[in-house]
Amino acid sequence: MTAHSSGEPLTPSSEDYLKAIYRLSSGQDPVSTTGLALRLSLTPASVSGMVKRLSEQGLVEHSPYRGVRLTPEGRRIALRILRRHRLIESYLVAFLGYTWDTVHDEAERLEHAVSDGLIERMAVALGNPRFDPHGDPIPDVDGQIVDFIHVPLSDVRTGETVTIRRADTGDAGRLRYLASAGLVPGTPVKVVDAQPFQGPMKLDLAGAERIVGHELAALLLCSRDGG
Amino acid sequence: MTAHSSGEPLTPSSEDYLKAIYRLSSGQDPVSTTGLALRLSLTPASVSGMVKRLSEQGLVEHSPYRGVRLTPEGRRIALRILRRHRLIESYLVAFLGYTWDTVHDEAERLEHAVSDGLIERMAVALGNPRFDPHGDPIPDVDGQIVDFIHVPLSDVRTGETVTIRRADTGDAGRLRYLASAGLVPGTPVKVVDAQPFQGPMKLDLAGAERIVGHELAALLLCSRDGG
DNA sequence: TTAAGAATTTAGGCTATACTAAATTATTCT
DNA sequence: AGAATAATTTAGTATAGCCTAAATTCTTAA
Secondary structure, three states: OOOOOOOOOOOOOHHHHHHHHHHOOOOOEEEHHHHHHHHHHOHHHHHHHHHHHHOOOEEEEEOOOOEEEEEEHHHHHHHHHHHHHHHHHHHHHHOOOOOOOOOOHHHHHHHOOOHHHHHHHHHHHHHOOOOOOOEEEOOOOOOOOOOOOOOEHHHHOOOOEEEEEOOOOOOOHHHHHHHHHHOOOOOOEEEEEEOOOOEEEEEEEEOOEEEHHHHHHHEEEEEOOOO | OOOOOOOOOOOHHHHHHHHHHHHHHHOOEEEOHHHHHHHOOOHHHHHHHHHHHHHHOEEEEEOOOEEEOHHHHHHHHHHHHHHHHHHHHHHHHHHHHOOOHHHHHHHHHHOOOOOHHHHHHHHHHHHOOEOOOOOOOOOOOOOOOOOOOOOOOHHOOOOEEEHHHHHHHOHHHHHHHHHHHOOOOOEEEEEEEEOOOOOOOOOOOEEEEEEEEEEHHHHHHEEEOOO
């Protein structure tokens, strides 16, 4: 019996796996070895090995050849890391002059090093925010996370108006470009024209016209309700 | 030839060794395996092994059975970590409500995770301080560090007045006690009486009387010049 | 000066995590 | 269905760091 009792410290590597599984599974669906390997820039063989260990610790369930999913305990830890990551990003932007395209890597390392106490102090300094600078929701201390229905901009039909809610990438180049084009969370956009076959979209941003390719449009998650 | 060219990332463990060697050697003197092992809470055998690896990387010089000392490159890295550690402590105290007795462990982990960029932003936010909350000098970006002549309070003679400059420990209990007794950096104290054979000292703190044991007095580094 | 004791290093093991190459299982297409 | 292909796992290897136990070297004191 090797169940993971809450107190034991996990390695940064394990934490990264759990976080990646959570992100890829949208909380529930089983995740493939290859998907995880791509996300973490590792070989599938390495992932297989680690998944086995996480499974022995009771943090994931693994049906060989069928995929991994988080146990409740694994999800608890994944959400804790996600909270850390997003609060750190928020703090760096709010208090230390970072921009939304540069915080990711820093948070990626700090999330494994900060104590719970420090995270909560940051949360207080920020006024317990519910969203980070990319528009991603921040889980609360108990692991509750808001889950809006978001649509990739690439799926929005011509004529429809939506509000950008999140940019679903950590890539600095893409984030910087999006910011320079005014495509940031909170911005309402109208789809003026959408070409088929992964073609570009023509958008209306408060009167200004923008063209974005399919790849970027797929990254921009939007809400339909006007809030 | 396996010299360490500036760019390669070091492991947290290596960084801890270099920092410990620097602290124990006061910058120059050779350090014993046992001394390092005690400081790092490791076995001497483990230290032997790591020292060999550091030596192969050109970060320390090791004469077997005689001790280790830092190479210029090793010292450069040690000072960089020391700068990080002390700036992080300063930042946590100044901006996140930590007290001087609680920052040590947090800084111990963060010093390996923060980027140079974040450290410099913290330094700017703090106004490029030259001392941390314990009174320890903070090396500048080029590794320059002020080196005052400090005397342990336990060595100060009866009748003499000195100013506390540093508390030479990371132990939270001792630091808390010192703070509660008003024995913090910047405080002038007069030695009223000192008993021999590691006995206690009677001090005068701005009119108030204090008794401290030898162990604590040895931790309090003081300056004689009135500044 | 030599034997006891202290300090140090070597030898051999263990764990975590990654890799490559080979074997296995699943899926898809004819 | 059966073969080709894709996905996954297993086997074997490497590195970093730690450990204990044994061997070595240094120091000290009779």
